[in-house]
Amino acid sequence: MISDKIYNSVSDYFCPSDGSGALVLISKKNQDKKKKNGICYLNAHRLNPIMATYGNHIYFSNYDDQCFSFNTETGIRNQIKELPVPTFYNKNLLLGTINEEQNSCSSIFDLELRKTVKSFKKELFGILENDKFAGSEYWDFNKLHFGKITSDEIFEEDFSKHNYIFDGEKLKGLIYQVIGFFENSVLIHVAPKKILALSLETGQIVWALDDFIANKKVEDYFLFGRKGGSSQMGWHLDIDQSKIHLLSRYFYFTIDLDSQMSNLEKDFLDISENERLNITSTNLVGRKIYFRAEKGLHLSANVIGEFDLDTKKITWLFENPNNSYFTQPPRVSNNTLYALDSSDDLYTFKMS
Helix, strand or coil, X not given: CEEEEEECCCCEEECCCCCCCCEEEECCCCCCEEEECCEEEECCCCCCCCCEEECCEEEEECCCCCEEEEECCCCCEEECCCCCEEEEEECCEEEEEEECCCCEEEEEEECCCCEEEEEECCCEEEEEECCXXXXXXXXXXXXXXXXXXXCCCEEEEEHHHCCEEECCEEECCCEEEEEEEECCEEEEEECCCEEEEEECCCCCEEEEECCCCCCCCCCHHHHHCCCCCCCCCCEEEECCCCEEEEEEECEEEEEEXXXXXXXXXXXXXXXXXXCCEEEEEEEEECCEEEEEEXXXXXXXXXXXXXXXXXXXXXXXXXXXXXXXXXXXXXXEECCEEEEEECCCCEEEEECC
């Protein structure tokens, strides 16, 4: 990994993961500028994490919930009143929020057809893939709504009945993460250690792994914190390998989706406290997981790195040279790695 340019005064950025389109640098200090040498500028507040791209257009909202399209070829933006505020997108489909005076709800908008293809009475936070959707209620992470976009039926599962004991306290079950779709099911991580597959055809539980860290000699506290906090849970679905991967805090877990068997592949507890990495958030790209982490006694993510799934080793690390922290895990596009820090510096690295 070779250090390349550093862009300053970048409040946020956008780079399509498939390498198509432009690198969009977002800042209130710049005016809208069309693409030049693969880069365009967007005058806006910090937009992380939700923007959507389709064709030559970027779709985003401002703090007043007004939605816009920005043409990277011409540098022209237009307001789109029928577009919901984006919360997730996949190819031509966008899941977003419609904020009304008395109530907020969600809809799925087709960017190609330029129309709403499904509406919900609740505000949902979730994922899309082809004809599938799944999301929890925005202010109620106990309830999951899921199904097929082309079907009138919407399934609901209330996880508050999945009570559990954590650190001697009885707590209601809640959704940590909607992981993804596998073999006509949606995969869910439910607090604190349960992984489930729910059928998109019947709404029923297909299988459940009640405790993915059982018999792995891992104390709950090391993975979840004292109250079972979920902020560092980030499973990644690997369809080709029929697995899900979790690189979090000091551990690397996998679950085989065919056998529903979990495995602790790696831990970093044998490293001294001053050098140990507390991994806080990740992105999966091919056979690599890119992460940000707190090194040693740091309380913020001062390090980014690359973890190889085949060797199960950290193959690259970069420590922030300034007294700043990285605000999100690195992203990869066009053989370039990007990482933004709290000083609004965007670091770029050419990948070998």
